[in-house]
Amino acid sequence: MGLMNRIRPGQSQSDNVTTTNVSTISETPEAVTSFANDDKDPASKSPEDGLHGDDAKSANEVPTEAAQSGVQNIEAVTLTWTKKSLIGIFISIWFVYLLNAFQSSTVGGFLPYVTSDFGSHSLLNVIDVVASSMTAAVFIPLAKTLDLWGRAEGFLIMVGFCELGLIIMAVSKNLSTYCAANVFYQVGFTGLIYTIDVVTADATNLRNRALAYAFTSSPYMISAFAGSYAADKMLADIGWAWGFGIFAFIMPLVCAPLYLLLTLNLRKARKQGLAKKEPSGRTLQQSIWYYLIEFDALGVFLFAAGLVIFLLPYNIASSAPHGWSTGYIIAMIVVGFILLVGFALNELYFAPVPFLKFHFLTDRTMVGACLLDLTYQISYYCWNNYFTSFLQVVNYLSVAEAGYVNNTFSVVSGFLLFLVGWGIRKTGYFKWLLWIGLPLYIFAQGLMIYFRNPTGYVGYIVMTQIFISIGGSVFILCMQLAVLATVDHQHVAAALALLNVTGTTGGSIGYTISGAIWTNVFEKALRRYLPESALPNIVDIYGDIEVQLSYAKGTAERIGIQKAYAYAQTRMLAAGTAIMCLSFIWVALIRNHNVSKMSQTKGNVF
The missing domain is CATH 4.10.860 (DNA Excision Repair, Uvrb; Chain A)
Incomplete structure (x- = not known):
């Protein structure tokens, strides 16, 4: 669960109180709406602007009546909480992101050794295909949970999935158990970050949202090297099982403050009469049927x-x-x-109640952003899953050093996200950044094809990772901002869910392409390049990274393995680069929205 597809922004804070132009928000929950210019003082707006003066003020002092209960509750919270609570929310989000970044970096170092312990190093992609496919199916029901039940409730459910996955991983004794645990783990952490991103959107206006996402994503700069070092030490000293156990212990402690802040501020809003908890009037059987329909x-x-x-x-x-x-x-x-x-x-x-909001697909910006995310994830995961293994086997790097190179994206993009967010805040526009980032990303990934060979210098690979980070920083923020700029507050969770569904599905397809290339190319390349004396051990070499690393530098066996890695990885990169070229079409579809002139949230937000 790398930064590039899990960073789905974080946020920042301020005293700005944004106002929602009520006339632009449709009474029909499914409607995709546009937003009016909020630069003018409400009292000076013309009649076609909708409510104005005291009417507009009073409308913005209460939650949106047409919204679902979860959206009404979070609007009630932002209308009643203090600046200290707002700051507390962002600090809590930052620490949850720090935990996610650290565990992601650490677990990324574990994974080749976990699968190798089960004699299944070449099944890395199979595990991720299953987990990513299941995760993609969770976003829409989770969005429904956030809108119907509330942000805190959805957050708590995802924490439960994380805990279950980590605990089962820690005690797993075979690949099937680990694979099942990995589904809970990926669903939990991906859903957790998605929920936080929705809360971040609730607590910011569109102009500042990219900058806020940059703030909450900044922990990746800290964890990139620390996580890789921790993975190296844990593997050497206590083993990967205890590593999962440590995260299972830390998880509830880090997540508790955010949950408490959300629930306590909702209680405050209820006391002030802005949020109501009304009985459904349904029997248990009726409720079960109702939620089966609602969650499709x-x-x-x-x-x-x-x-x-x-x-x-x-x-x-x-x-x-x-x-x-x-x-x-x-x-x-x-x-x-x-x-x-x-x-x-x-x-x-x-x-x-359809799983997907098909009316979203009538908006070209939504379609363009989702297809860009789909293509981006396919392209990246065509080659990334075996990247750290490649660095260890071909470039003689340790687990920690391979992690440092692999996490170049996290470090560089963590800084660049602030620049991207600042650029969007200053100009109000984001599409111009996509036209800069896209060619650079494709160029960098193409360069990796040239530098991915056994005699190559690892410094060139780091250079390409820096270029990829620049493009990735642009994609991460602009795709989210594009989909959010097309909807009202009622549909924020659904819009982000659709983006995540397409992105995670893209990841599954990328893993599949990578796995297909690996399983059909790598073993054949080993047979071609290994000396005859090593062929009886080809099954062990193919399935265990520790066996691959056991051959000394410069031996015929190690050189043969390195050539096989380079042969397979070059084809993975070529596939990813070719697919990414489709993104020029998707970027052209995206409208050049001026987010500084859009209003979406209510109350004390950044």
């Missing part, structure tokens, strides 16, 4: 199952008894495809 349980199942079953064969076909002709490989592809078609038909014609 059938759609979630069809999407998650279809994505996993359809993508998995591309990672395991090479190890099947008869390759692509194996019966269960063909069956999985067919069944997965049928489930995905069934999902589409269910969403279009049968679901009372």
Whole structure:
């Protein structure tokens, strides 16, 4: 769970009180709305601006009546909390991001050794395909949870998933148990960051949101090197299982302040009469049916199952008894495809409350941003999963050193996010940054193809990572800002959920492409480059990074392994670079919104 697709912004704070032009917010919850210029004083606005003067003021002193209860509750909170509470929220968010950044960096160092302990180093992508596909299916129900139940409730549920995943990981004794735990772990931490990003959007106006996201994402600069060092020490001294156990202990302590701040301020809002807790009037059976419909349980199942079953064969076909002709490989592809078609038909014609908000897809900015995220994630994860393994085997780096190189993105982008956020705040526009970042990103990824060889200097790889970080910093903020600029406050969670669904699905596809290339290319390359004396051990070499590292520098076996890595990685990078070229079309679709003239939130926000 790297920075590039988990940074989904964080925030900052200020005394600005933004006002929402009520006339621009549709009474229909599903409507995608635009926002009026809020530069003018409310009293001076013309009649077509909607409410004005005292009417506008009173409308902005109460939560939006047409919004769902979770949105009304958070608006009540921002209308009643103090500046100290606002600052406390951002500090709490910063520490949760710090925990996520540190565990992400550390666990990234564990993973090749966890799978190698189970003799399955080459199944890295299989684990991530399953977890990413399940995670992609969670965002929309989680958005519903945040809107129907509340931000604090959704946050608490995700903390529970994190805890469950970490504990099961710590005690897992086989790959299947670890894989199941990894699903809970990735769903939990990805959902946790998504929830925090929604809260950040609740507590900021659009003009400052990119800067605020930069602030809450800044812990990645701290954890990049510390996490890699910790992974190295834990593997050497206490083992990866205790590493997961330590994070399971720390997790509740770090997350408690944010949960308490949200719940205590909601209680305060209820005492002041701005938030109400009304009984549903439903029986238990009626409530179960109601939430099954609201969360589109059938759609979630069809999407998650279809994505996993359809993508998995591309990672395991090479190890099947008869390759692509194996019966269960063909069956999985067919069944997965049928489930995905069934999902589409269910969403279009049968679901009372669709999993996806199809009306969002009528807005070209939403479509462009989501497709950019999809392409970006596919491109990145085509090659990244075996990057640290490559650095250790080919460039002779330690676990910590490989982590430092891999986390170049985290360090550089952590700083550049502030510059991007500042640029957006000063100009009010963000699209110009995309036209700068996109060509640079493609150029840098193309350079990695040239420098990814056994005789290459690792410093050149670091240089390309810096260039990639510049482009990534732009994508991270601008994609989120683009989707948020197309909706009202009622649909913030849904818009971010749609962006996360497409991005995480892109990650799954990227893992699948990477796995397909790896399983179909790497072992064949090993047979080509290894000396005949090493061929009897090819299964162990293929499946265990520690066996790969056991061959001394300069030996025929080590050189053969290095050449096989370079051969496979070059093809992964070529695929990722080619796919990323589609992004020029997606950026062209995005409107050049002036976010400084848009209002979305209420109360004491940054």
